[in-house]
Amino acid sequence: xxxxxxxxxxxxxxxxxxxxxxxxxxxxxxxxxxxxxxxxxxxxxxxxxxxxxxxxxxxxxxxxxxxxxxxxxxxxxxx
Amino acid sequence: xxxxxxxxxxxxxxxxxxxxxxxxxxxxxxxxxxxxxxxxxxxxxxxxxxxxxxxxxxxxxxxxxxxxxxxxxxxxxxxxxxxxxxxxxxxxxxxxxxxxxxxxxxxx
Numbered sequence: 001x002x003x004x005x006x007x008x009x010x011x012x013x014x015x016x017x018x019x020x021x022x023x024x025x026x027x028x029x030x031x032x033x034x035x036x037x038x039x040x041x042x043x044x045x046x047x048x049x050x051x052x053x054x055x056x057x058x059x060x061x062x063x064x065x066x067x068x069x070x071x072x073x074x075x076x077x078x079x
Numbered sequence: 080x081x082x083x084x085x086x087x088x089x090x091x092x093x094x095x096x097x098x099x100x101x102x103x104x105x106x107x108x109x110x111x112x113x114x115x116x117x118x119x120x121x122x123x124x125x126x127x128x129x130x131x132x133x134x135x136x137x138x139x140x141x142x143x144x145x146x147x148x149x150x151x152x153x154x155x156x157x158x159x160x161x162x163x164x165x166x167x168x169x170x171x172x173x174x175x176x177x178x179x180x181x182x183x184x185x186x187x
Binding site for chain 2: 021022024025026028029030032033034036037038039040041045046049050052053054057
């Protein structure tokens with residue numbers, strides 16, 4: 001792979017990570033933080049956020065695996 | 080990430096070689112710009128989320144008294160802002176540690 005291609009790959013990877021981070025923050029905030037009478041995160045909310053991050057990353061991996069399987073199948077069918 | 084400083088890209092046609100000091104300066108400018116952009120982005124997100132959480136329901140119902148923020152609204156928005164920032168930090172840390180675990184596993 002040429003140097004330019006590697007640079008582009010790295011750029012895309014960083015952009016993808018940043019995007020995933022933003023989406024994760026939005027989702028986990030929506031799901032875990034409900035009440036605003038206190039301005040500090042409660043213990044429950046903290047736990048919820050930890051679990052949310054774990055589940056989000058895991059589901060992303062699973063979906064990625066499935067997608068690569070499906071696209072491999074599709075490519076085989078086309079050939 | 081739509082803005083990539085071509086001035087820092089040594090592979091871009093026509094870029095001149097830079098001294099170490101110049102490189103450092105440009106890198107710092109790039110980092111500061113990125114930081115300001117991230118702050119603005121976070122502000123926009125926080126705005127939207129906190130409006131949705133604290134005020135959207137009341138406005139749609141019609142129960143919100145017009146034009147002014149009630150004391151409840153203010154308190155809710157302040158808590159929301161603090162919690163949003165805390166969430167971002169927490170998620171960032173958890174994300175980073177999860178990534179590092181994964182990278183360590185892949186190397187083994």
